[in-house]
Amino acid sequence: MTVEKELSYRNSDVEPHFEENIQHHADLKGTFISVLMLGAIFIILWVIIFILFLSRM
Secondary structure (H helix, E strand, C coil): CCHHHHHHHHHHHHHHHHHHHHHHHHHHHHHHHHHHHHHHHHHHHHHHHHHHHHHCC
């Protein structure tokens, strides 16, 4: 087998894994954004409850 054919076979094996990695990273970005939004909600609720606590003292 020539070097060019061997490289083309190797490239065809690598390309699907590369596409799967791109899809995998896209899913993690959505997860990261969801976790940030959930954290922001917790912080906002904590501040509101803390202000309510201080106002009743």
